[in-house]
Amino acid sequence: MQLCFTEGFPLPQPSKSTVLDTFDRKILDILQRDNTTPQRTIGEAVNLSAPAVQRRIKRMTTDGVIQANVAVIDPDALGQAITIFVEVEVISETAAQIEQAKREFSAVPEVQQCYYVTGAADFILIIVVPSMADYEALTRRLFFGNNNVKRFRTFVAMDRVKVGLSVPTSTA
Amino acid sequence: MQLCFTEGFPLPQPSKSTVLDTFDRKILDILQRDNTTPQRTIGEAVNLSAPAVQRRIKRMTTDGVIQANVAVIDPDALGQAITIFVEVEVISETAAQIEQAKREFSAVPEVQQCYYVTGAADFILIIVVPSMADYEALTRRLFFGNNNVKRFRTFVAMDRVKVGLSVPTSTA
DNA sequence: CCTTCGGTGAAACAAAGTTGCATAGAACGC
DNA sequence: GCGTTCTATGCAACTTTGTTTCACCGAAGG
Incomplete structure (x- = not known):
């Protein structure tokens, strides 16, 4: 952990012109609400296997579409x-x-x-x-x-x- | 999962007057940056065992201190x-x-x-x-x-x- | 028609989350 | 001072989840 956050998200490189299909959007929609949702559950929701979901999440993370995974504190x-x-x-x-x-x-x-x-x-x-x-x-x-x-x-x-x-x- | 999100966080009941000690604050500090951090890693960072970390997270979640766990999308x-x-x-x-x-x-x-x-x-x-x-x-x-x-x-x-x-x- | 490539699912595997239990320390009453 | 109780902890087993491997399917292109 040697990343240098100024605090807040670093807003990394602009996401590559990745094309997001309907699957991706549905996955993002779920993760935006609760990123602790198991991939299997997501898979059922979007009609995809757990590994497929996992690959898409990984891709979107490296592409910068998913910028961070955070807890929201009161x-x-x-x-x-x-x-x-x-x-x-x-x-x-x-x-x-x-x-x-x-x-x-x-x-x-x-x-x-x-x-x-x-x-x-x-x-x-x-x-x-x-x-x-x-x-x-x-x-x-x-x-x-x-x-x-x-x-x-x-x-x-x-x-x-x-x-x-x-x-x-x-x-x- | 029958919670009714209007979208955005529901801002649940005001957190009970929970006293947060130094451990809790350190844990929150980490989770605010990256809530995918393994509990064992958090434990090492704050000098606590994984189950201890897990119990504190659970308590803070039910108490409403942690309001949501979300992915940040570009x-x-x-x-x-x-x-x-x-x-x-x-x-x-x-x-x-x-x-x-x-x-x-x-x-x-x-x-x-x-x-x-x-x-x-x-x-x-x-x-x-x-x-x-x-x-x-x-x-x-x-x-x-x-x-x-x-x-x-x-x-x-x-x-x-x-x-x-x-x-x-x-x-x- | 065959090849290639991107993506998929099933299964095996690795890693993380979770629980049960015995224990150590603090607060309290006797 | 001594014992009780309550809280929180660590360890170890256990369960769930994430991850990798691999064979397979279908579309695009020669």
Whole structure:
């Protein structure tokens, strides 16, 4: 285990232009919900033998279609109860400075998700902290201490209505 | 398996006030990164036997600390390439109407995450769609078709810089 | 028509998860 | 202080699951 995760998923190389057939999609659909499902059970669900399922999973894993297998933890249980959204607007949008910002935001463990977006803001962060005091300290370090941050808007989550990373698998 | 997932995690009953010791936190830290890690390996990492690890995982699962075990899929591989943020502002904030909105948003498969927040907006949605045309259709159905939606602002993600649900496990 | 290649299922095998049991330590009451 | 109880542990057997091997089938192409 010498992989260097900055925390969060490394978002590896873009998946090779793999063609996913109906079997693959059905398998992914199951794994997205519960990746502890036995391959035999998956096999029955999709009408395939266990080894066939296993080969497909292995292929999709090496191809980067399956990026990670993780447990989802209740933040409350860890005392990390507050989820916060931040829209960040930067002053200078040169490529170098954007990359710099990406690296800075990603490096913070409390930053669960970070997106570079178009629109009224440049970055959107999803942050999880134990208390508002911690968030306050974080803003001081991350935003006020960064002279390329023009403005940021904070939204505090009162309810995590739906949380997931599941992607619709339908061919639609 | 007769659980009824609306898609996304059901966010079960609030975890009982379980006390998590250092062992638990270390185990969670590992499972958050890779829940395919053998229990024996985890045991070595935390200085515990495999059955001990297994019992703790089982307890945390039934207690709701571990909410789900899932595979993380690359949206690109499924042709669901566009990630979009939406800030939704509603007109009337009665309890009933908020609950109604929560249900409506949660029911949509393309809505990966939905939060009820304080601040300039009421809801924040994270949506994944194959194309802008699909998003346009979705807005028509979800926002313009809902007469309690006052306003919504869209942000399109150009880069998923960091994506994860990992919660810091440090006792801090 | 034959060959090749990708994919499959059945069976054997290896590795992981799971259970039962005896034990060690902490908290408590006597 | 002594014994009881409760909790959690490790070890070892056991079960389930993942993995590999191999022969076979069907489609694509010469």
